[in-house]
Amino acid sequence: MGPKKLKTFISFFLCFCIGIFHKSEAELQVGFYQYSCGLAEFIVKQEVSKAFSKDFGVAAGLVRMHFHDCFARGCDGSVLLDSTPSNTAEKDAPTNNPSLRGFEVIDNAKARIESVCKGVVSCADILAFAARDSVEITGGLGYDVPAGRRDGRVSLQSEALANLPPPTFNVTQLTRAFANKGLNQEEMVTLSGAHTLGRSHCTSITDRLYNFSTTSKQDPNLDPIYAAQLKQQCPRSPNPNLVVPMDPPSPSLSDGSYYRGVLSKRGLFTSDQTLLTSPQTLAQVIQNAQNEFIWKMKFADAMVKMGKIGVLSGKNGEIRANCRRINS
Incomplete structure (x- = not known):
């Protein structure tokens, strides 16, 4: 091999190696903290379990929080940042406040992890672990969470409003919103099953009950008996704090009841x-309603895929010392 060819080969080889390095740096890995902070996932699971024993609803809050984080600016923990005098953060957007809860679980897990592995585990990963543990503790399937996310430094109310699909969306709009995040229609239907958990504020459904359209005050696609029950719980001008279960038969279980309710x-x-x-x-x-184990498997896979949306890794972002504020 002549000097010119050898030089070309070496240049190609170096470029190839650099490309592989950057690719591996950008990929999340299962067991990412195995050597740097082996107790991280265990600590998160303990904190989720402790909170769940006091309030079953916290599991739904953590699953929803992970979803809301990933859909606005990617899974970078930006939903955890507090607003400042000069900026309204994602968590204070009307789509998130007061519906999101469980922030204290992330805070507690972060504080414990920092005491044993300072500056190692990101808030974004803690949230992803907590969502997985919430699915599992409510009867869903556990799954391995690829980790290595880093925390973002920007959180904007406007991005939450622009990216989170509202409860009024039709199937075409939902499909498009999820496709914009790299999720297909089946994954959209699968992840909608997260509504098997938790509760909703009455203010999100009063239009369906009292002011649906110019031709129908009540949504004709809503079961009349169920609508009557909801009206008892949610008056025309409800207290903003009034809530109703998303899936009344089993609001604390990850099961197929949500899909049977839709049917x-x-x-x-x-x-x-x-x-x-x-x-x-x-x-x-229909498939998810008839075979909830299939849905649980698909849900676990979809959560892993969703958890990779727009992640920061390598030298991008930071590892926050406090999940509520960026490092100074």
Whole structure:
């Protein structure tokens, strides 16, 4: 091999190695903290379990928080940042406040982890672990969480408003919103099953009950008996703090009850009931209702995929010392 060819080969080889290095740096890994902070996932699981024993609803809050984090600016822990005098953060957007809860679970886990592994574990990873543990503690399937996310330094109310699909979306709008994040229609239907957990504020559904359209005060796609029950719980001008369960038969269990409710016209939101309006999404709802184990497997896979949206890794972002504020 002549000097010119040898030089070309070496240049190619170095470029190849650099490319592999950057690729591996950008990929999340299961067991990322195995050697740097082996207790991290155990500590998070303990904190989730402790909180769940006092309030079953915290599991739904943590799953939803992970979703809301990932859909606005990617899974970078930006939803955990507090607002400042000069900026309203994601958590204070109307789509998040007061619906999100469980921030104290992340705070407690972070404080404990910092005491044993200072500056190692990101808040974004803690949130991803906590969401997984919440799924598992409510009867869903556990799954391995690829980690290595780093924390973002920006959190904007406007991005939460622009990226989080509202409860009024139809199936076309939902499909497009999820596609924008790299998730297909089946994954959209699968992740909608997270509504098997938790509660909603009455203010999110009063239009369906009292002011649906110019031709119908009540949404005709809502089961009349269920609508009457909801009206008893949610008056026309409800107290902003009034809440109703998302899936009344089993609001603390990750199961197929949500899909059976949708089939019975008892989906709480328009965005739930709209899943029956497309042949493809209807077929998926029926399958999930009939075989909840299949849904649980698909849900675990979809959560892993969702958890990779827009992640920061390598030297991007930071490892926050406090999940509520950026490092100074």
